[in-house]
Amino acid sequence: MRRGISVAAVVGVLALTATACGGDGGGGNDGAKAASDPGSVSGTVTWWDTSDATNEAPAFKKLVSAFEQKYPKIKVEYVNVPFDQAQQKFKTAAATGKGAPDVLRSDVGWTPGFAQLGYLKDLTGTPALDKPDDFLEGPLKNAAYQGKTYGVPQVTDTLGLLYNKELFAKAGIEKAPATWQEVKDAAAKIKDKTGAEGIGLSPDSYYSLPFLYGENSDMVDVAKKKITISSAASRKGIETAVDLVKSGAAPKPAGTDGYNALKTDFKNGKLSMLIDGPWATKEIFGGDAYKSKDNLGIAAVPAGSTGTAGAPVGGHNLVVYAGSKNFDASYLFTRFMTDAAQQEQASTGVGVLPTRKSAYTKEVLADPVRSAYYQALSKAHPRPAIPQGGDLFTEWLQHYTKILTLKEEPKEGLDATAKAWQSALLKDYGIEE
Numbered sequence: 001m002r003r004g005i006s007v008a009a010v011v012g013v014l015a016l017t018a019t020a021c022g023g024d025g026g027g028g029n030d031g032a033k034a035a036s037d038p039g040s041v042s043g044t045v046t047w048w049d050t051s052d053a054t055n056e057a058p059a060f061k062k063l064v065s066a067f068e069q070k071y072p073k074i075k076v077e078y079v080n081v082p083f084d085q086a087q088q089k090f091k092t093a094a095a096t097g098k099g100a101p102d103v104l105r106s107d108v109g110w111t112p113g114f115a116q117l118g119y120l121k122d123l124t125g126t127p128a129l130d131k132p133d134d135f136l137e138g139p140l141k142n143a144a145y146q147g148k149t150y151g152v153p154q155v156t157d158t159l160g161l162l163y164n165k166e167l168f169a170k171a172g173i174e175k176a177p178a179t180w181q182e183v184k185d186a187a188a189k190i191k192d193k194t195g196a197e198g199i200g201l202s203p204d205s206y207y208s209l210p211f212l213y214g215e216n217s218d219m220v221d222v223a224k225k226k227i228t229i230s231s232a233a234s235r236k237g238i239e240t241a242v243d244l245v246k247s248g249a250a251p252k253p254a255g256t257d258g259y260n261a262l263k264t265d266f267k268n269g270k271l272s273m274l275i276d277g278p279w280a281t282k283e284i285f286g287g288d289a290y291k292s293k294d295n296l297g298i299a300a301v302p303a304g305s306t307g308t309a310g311a312p313v314g315g316h317n318l319v320v321y322a323g324s325k326n327f328d329a330s331y332l333f334t335r336f337m338t339d340a341a342q343q344e345q346a347s348t349g350v351g352v353l354p355t356r357k358s359a360y361t362k363e364v365l366a367d368p369v370r371s372a373y374y375q376a377l378s379k380a381h382p383r384p385a386i387p388q389g390g391d392l393f394t395e396w397l398q399h400y401t402k403i404l405t406l407k408e409e410p411k412e413g414l415d416a417t418a419k420a421w422q423s424a425l426l427k428d429y430g431i432e433e
Contacts, residue, residue, distance in 0.1 A: 214304020
C-alpha cells in the first residue's frame with residue numbers, strides 16, 4: 001500500500017473488495033459471455049456521463065439508443081453528472097459500495113487514483129478493450145496504471161495556439177509564432193498596428209504545463225520519484241509566462257474567472273492569441289471576430305528555450321466499476337461507445353477528438369479545427385500516471401494564479417507548491433532543486 005492513503009480510504013478499499021468479489025463471482029459474470037455470445041447478454045448498465053449537458057450529452061444519448069437497438073436485451077440507465085462533482089461523487093459511492101455506476105466517463109487525471117483505490121476493474125484482455133493497437137499512444141497511456149489498463153479512451157484533447165488571422169495580416173505577420181519569444185514579438189507588432197492585445201494566458205494551473213514542457217520539465221518525475229515543479233527548469237518555464245505578462249505581451253489575467261474573460265476578449269477581437277483546447281472553439285465561433293470561421297488559426301503551442309514544444313494530453317476514459325454486478329453488459333457498452341464508428345459520429349456531431357486512429361476519417365479531418373488538433377496531438381505529453389495526478393492542480397492553482405497576476409514571485413510559489421505536495425500527496429517523493 002502506498003503511503004499517503006488515509007485510513008478512511010483503506011476502509012473504503014476493503015469494503016469495496018468484498019463488493020467487487022460478489023460482482024465477480026456472480027455465476028462467472030466476468031466477460032466470458034460478452035466475448036463468446038454477446039447477443040445473449042442481458043440486464044442493466046448504469047452509465048454516468050460527465051460530458052457537457054448542453055453541447056455534448058445529446059450526441060452521446062443518441063449513441064446509447066443505438067447501443068440498445070444493437071443489444072435489445074440490455075437497458076442503459078443514463079445519468080448526466082456535472083463534471084465538477086463527478087470525481088468525489090464516484091469516490092463516495094465506490095467506497096461505500098452504494099450507488100456507483102457500472103460505467104463512468106472518467107477524466108484521464110482521475111483514472112490512476114480510482115485504480116489505486118481498487119474502484120476500477122482491470123480491463124486488460126477483456127472484451128471492453130477492443131483492438132488496443134488502434135488507439136493513439138497518448139490516450140492509451142492515460143488509461144493505464146502500473147502496467148494495467150483500467151480505462152478505454154473515449155475522447156481526447158490537447159492545447160493549441162489559437163490566433164486571429166485578420167489581426168496577424170494587419171500587423172504584417174505571415175505565420176503563427178513557433179516560440180514564446182516570437183509570441184512576444186508578434187504581440188508588440190499587433191498592439192502597434194491594430195491596438196489589440198497579444199496573448200491570453202489562463203491562470204488555471206492546467207495551462208501552465210506548456211511552459212514546463214518547453215523546458216523539458218514536468219510537475220513530477222515518476223520514474224525518479226521526484227517533485228520537479230520547483231526545479232530550475234520548471235522555474236525558467238514559469239518565468240517565461242511571467243515575462244509575457246510583465247512585458248505587456250499578455251494582459252494580466254483577472255484572478256477570478258480569468259479564463260472566461262480572456263476567451264470573451266479573444267472571440268470579440270480584442271485579443272489576438274489564446275492558448276486553449278478544441279472545447280473552446282464552439283463558443284469562439286459565436287463571437288464577432290469569427291463570423292467567418294476561416295479567421296481562426298490554430299497552431300501547436302510555442303516552444304520554450306530548449307526548442308521543445310508540447311501540451312498535455314487530456315480527455316476521458318470509460319472505466320468499469322470493480323463492484324459492477326454485470327461485467328458482460330458493461331464490457332459490451334464500453335466497447336460499443338469507444339468503437340471507431342461511434343467515435344467518428346461523436347466527432348462530426350459535436351467536435352470532440354477521437355482516440356482511435358481509424359476514427360480519423362476524411363469526414364473527421366475535413367474540419368480544420370479537428371485536423372489542427374489532431375496534428376498537435378503528435379507532440380502532446382501524457383500526464384503522469386500517478387493516483388495523485390488529478391489532485392496536483394488544486395494546490396498549484398492557488399500559486400499559479402498569484403504568480404500570473406504578479407502577486408507572488410515564481411520561486412516562492414513553486415517552492416510552496418512542491419512542499420505542499422510532499423506533505424499531503426507525495427510523501428515518498430523527493431524535491432528536485
